[in-house]
Amino acid sequence: MTDPDFAATIAAAFLAFNERRFGDFATYMTEDVIETYPQSGEQIIGRDRQRAFHEAFPNPPTFTVRNVQRSGDLAVVELDESYADGSVWKDAMILTLRDGLVASLTGYFGEPFPAPDWRRPFTVEPDHPR
Numbered sequence: 001m002t003d004p005d006f007a008a009t010i011a012a013a014f015l016a017f018n019e020r021r022f023g024d025f026a027t028y029m030t031e032d033v034i035e036t037y038p039q040s041g042e043q044i045i046g047r048d049r050q051r052a053f054h055e056a057f058p059n060p061p062t063f064t065v066r067n068v069q070r071s072g073d074l075a076v077v078e079l080d081e082s083y084a085d086g087s088v089w090k091d092a093m094i095l096t097l098r099d100g101l102v103a104s105l106t107g108y109f110g111e112p113f114p115a116p117d118w119r120r121p122f123t124v125e126p127d128h129p130r
Contacts, residue, residue, distance in 0.1 A: 003068070003070040006068065006070045006075065007065075007068040007070075009028065010065055010068050010075075010077055011065050012028075013025055013028040013102075014063045014064075014065055014079070016028075017054070017060075017062075017063060018062040018063060020060070022051050022054045022055050023051065025051075025054065026047050026048075026050065026051045028101060028102055029047045029050060029101055029102045029103075030047065030098055030099070030101045030102065030103045031046070031047050032045070032046060032047070032103070033045075033046065033047050033050055033101075033102055033103060033104065033105065034103070034104045034105070035050050035053075035104070035105045035106075035107070036104070036105070036106045036107070037106075037107050037109075038106065038108065039108065039109070039110075059083070059084050061081045061082055061083045061089075062081075062082050063079045063080065063081055063082075063091070064079060064080040064082065065077060065078075065079055066078045066079060066080060070097075073096055073097045073098065074094070074095070074096060074097070075094075075095040075096075075097060076092065076093070076094055076095070077092070077093045077095065078090075078091065078092055078093075079091040079092075079093065081109060087111060088112070089109050089110060089111050089112070090109070090110055090111075090112055091107060091108065091109040092107075092108045092109075093105055093106065093107045093108075094106045094108075
């Protein structure tokens, strides 16, 4: 389900990240937030460590929020992650919430790739009218 107020909060959080206001971004997290990246096998525990991680990131990407869905204390955020080299990755972040703050974030990301030819008869491009 969509939650316009929560979607606005997520947009504000990522605006802070994009503007390199990592202290402001951190205010949307619990003190004991856990940020996990299963693809690379990394986990960052704690808001202070998460902020230091973001501040140490050489040339961090910027994010464009594409979709936000929330049900209770679970939310999914789809994003475009843009890098200085012009590449744009597709991300999905699964969030658990506590007291209106992000308590955990699990991020999945990948560089787009062309679909195999055999799938063309079965598919349309995303957001294509049905």
